[in-house]
Amino acid sequence: MLVSGGGTNLQALLDALRGSSDARVARVVSSRPAVGALERARAAGVPSAALSDPADAAELLAALGDAGLVVLAGYLKRIPAAVVARWRLRMINIHPALLPAFGGPGMYGRRVHERVLASGAAISGATVHYVDEEYDRGPIIAQWPVPVRPGDTPEALAARVLAVEHRLLPLVVTELARRGVPREPVRLSAAGSAFVSGDALEIEFNLGGQAVRRSGGL
Ligand code: GRF
Numbered sequence: 001m002l003v004s005g006g007g008t009n010l011q012a013l014l015d016a017l018r019g020s021s022d023a024r025v026a027r028v029v030s031s032r033p034a035v036g037a038l039e040r041a042r043a044a045g046v047p048s049a050a051l052s053d054p055a056d057a058a059e060l061l062a063a064l065g066d067a068g069l070v071v072l073a074g075y076l077k078r079i080p081a082a083v084v085a086r087w088r089l090r091m092i093n094i095h096p097a098l099l100p101a102f103g104g105p106g107m108y109g110r111r112v113h114e115r116v117l118a119s120g121a122a123i124s125g126a127t128v129h130y131v132d133e134e135y136d137r138g139p140i141i142a143q144w145p146v147p148v149r150p151g152d153t154p155e156a157l158a159a160r161v162l163a164v165e166h167r168l169l170p171l172v173v174t175e176l177a178r179r180g181v182p183r184e185p186v187r188l189s190a191a192g193s194a195f196v197s198g199d200a201l202e203i204e205f206n207l208g209g210q211a212v213r214r215s216g217g218l
Helices: 008-017 036-043 057-064 081-086 110-119 154-178
Strands: 028-030 048-050 070-073 091-095 123-130 140-147 200-207 210-217
Touching: 008 036, 008 070, 008 154, 028 036, 028 057, 036 048, 057 081, 070 154, 091 154, 110 154, 123 154, 140 154
Parallel strands: 028 048, 070 091
Antiparallel strands: 091 123, 123 140, 200 210
16 A cells, blocks of 8 residues: 555455455555654554655665555655556545546645645545556546535535545445456446435445445445
8 A cells, every 4th residue: 555644545455354355454665754644554454655766766666575566645756657557447546526526646645635625526526446657547437426515614524535435446446356356457337326314324235236325434
């Protein structure tokens, strides 16, 4: 897993994969030292490291070793082309908006939600996509919507999107692992109505012709 910050998506993945035979977080690599995500890795007994130069392809290739799937969550650096090529269609990222809108260079953290609110959009959400040589541009694997509410601040919207991220990312990672991380792009389509009713968070995808649900409070 590639990280740069607090690591709440890492924690959601660690919690969701505990005892799983499908996948496990084998290593956590950070673009900077002394971040919350590295503490979470240590607490979970997962090997971790901070890169001295994230732009150095050789260092990153060595750090990732023979990972079957590389997962980015809150990783703020562009992935060198040689590393993208090595993990083509086996490297994914989660972004806190409905790409292709509100993505690209500089679009991370609070700024994303500020732009969504400023645009007047009524729906935001989370996106999991494959990583390519450009920020937030690779093929989309799965998305889930989050309604924008009247009076939303960037913080309030970010918190509701993050709650969806913590369910969407483990669902996608588990599904890719169960499919053996295919060499063809995977697209997961939502099942039924995608809107959240009340405060019950229901994420449901058609996986292999079967509706699979992840639920919990917001
Ligand atoms: C998440 O909102 C993710 O979508 C974005 O950066 C944030 C990382 O949060 N790319 P965390 O470090 O996983 O808590």
